[in-house]
Amino acid sequence: MSDKGSIIYLEGVIVDYDGFKALNNLNFIVNYNELRVVIGPNGAGKTTLLDVICGKTKPANGRVIFGKDIDLVGKREDEIAKLGIGRKFQAPSIYSNLTVWENLDLSLKRDSKGVFATLMSKPTAAERAKIGETLETIGLKDVPFRRAGSLAHGQKQWLEIGMVILQDPVLLLVDEPVAGMTDKETEQTGVLLQTLSEKHAVIVIEHDMEFVRQIARTVTVLHEGTVICEGTVDNVQADDRVREIYLGRQKVAHA
Numbered sequence: 001m002s003d004k005g006s007i008i009y010l011e012g013v014i015v016d017y018d019g020f021k022a023l024n025n026l027n028f029i030v031n032y033n034e035l036r037v038v039i040g041p042n043g044a045g046k047t048t049l050l051d052v053i054c055g056k057t058k059p060a061n062g063r064v065i066f067g068k069d070i071d072l073v074g075k076r077e078d079e080i081a082k083l084g085i086g087r088k089f090q091a092p093s094i095y096s097n098l099t100v101w102e103n104l105d106l107s108l109k110r111d112s113k114g115v116f117a118t119l120m121s122k123p124t125a126a127e128r129a130k131i132g133e134t135l136e137t138i139g140l141k142d143v144p145f146r147r148a149g150s151l152a153h154g155q156k157q158w159l160e161i162g163m164v165i166l167q168d169p170v171l172l173l174v175d176e177p178v179a180g181m182t183d184k185e186t187e188q189t190g191v192l193l194q195t196l197s198e199k200h201a202v203i204v205i206e207h208d209m210e211f212v213r214q215i216a217r218t219v220t221v222l223h224e225g226t227v228i229c230e231g232t233v234d235n236v237q238a239d240d241r242v243r244e245i246y247l248g249r250q251k252v253a254h255a
Contacts, residue, residue: 004032006065007171007201008053013062015048015225022048023059024225032170035197037204037212039236040222041245046205049222050173053203054087055080066171086169090176092156096149100140100159103148104131107163130166137195138162139188154185158192165196172196175205190214209237 006029015023023045030036040046051057052064055077064072072080095103108127123131135141138158143151148159157177164172174193178186186208193215196202206212212219212233219236221229229239236242 006030007032007034007067008203009063009065010049010052011063011065013052013059013064015045015052015057016060021225023052026062026222026226028220028227030171030201030203032201033197033199034218035193035202035204035215036218036220037206037216038220038222039206039209039212043224044222045225046222047175048225050087050175050203050205053080053171053173054085081167081169084168084170085173086164086167086171087173088157088161088164088175088177090179092153092160094148094156094159094163096147098148099145100135100148100151101131101144103159104134104162104166107166134162134166137165138192152185154181154189157181157185157189161192161196165200170200172200172202174202176207177204178206178208178211186211187214209233 008028008030010026010028013023013026013028014021026045026049028049038046038049048057052059053072055072055075059073062073066072066080066083066085070083095106098106105123105127108123108130132141135144138161140155140158140162143155148156151159161174161177177193178189181189190211193202193204204215216233218230219233220227221236221239221242223241223245228241228245229236
């Protein structure tokens, strides 16, 4: 936990889809430089939580406070992104026909020039250094000029994470990052997310409980749009409500 306090705080948030409450009076708080994992069964509200934070979904009620006192409710997605919130979706979204380096170059936080103008211009020494540092962080320093579309699945995920962190977010939202990955890729992704939490607050939505155990310090369990349990992996897996509605007694017994 950081002594800076909370970076994101949701209070009494309701998202209602024609009577179905995707989020139901949700209270949720994450601190600076915290790695938080959110789990829950399908339909629990996990993705909706991220949608509300990044402005894709507008809550019917409640507050979403970023930093000291910025209420995100009513702000556009681009405005929220500029405040320092970056999102990595489940499916990688990269420029497949461009190189790894070009993808990262396009993602640098700079005045908007457009794709063509950016590719035609030369990055500054500081920008090249930043791309190089990012390549090192995401484990792609040996393939900077490989076409992004030819990367392995895990490498594509890491590339997009690099593209997001080059926007300088203080809060990073990551949705099911290890889906479809090999065991080795999953392990490397866990190390990457733990490394990123040294400079960013990170919220990870995940189903893979082995991966959750690898990375989690605090786990939040959602069910029917509200928090039912929060704590360490061991505490969460021992909770009777979690056993009943999500993990299943047999699965927990063998975890």
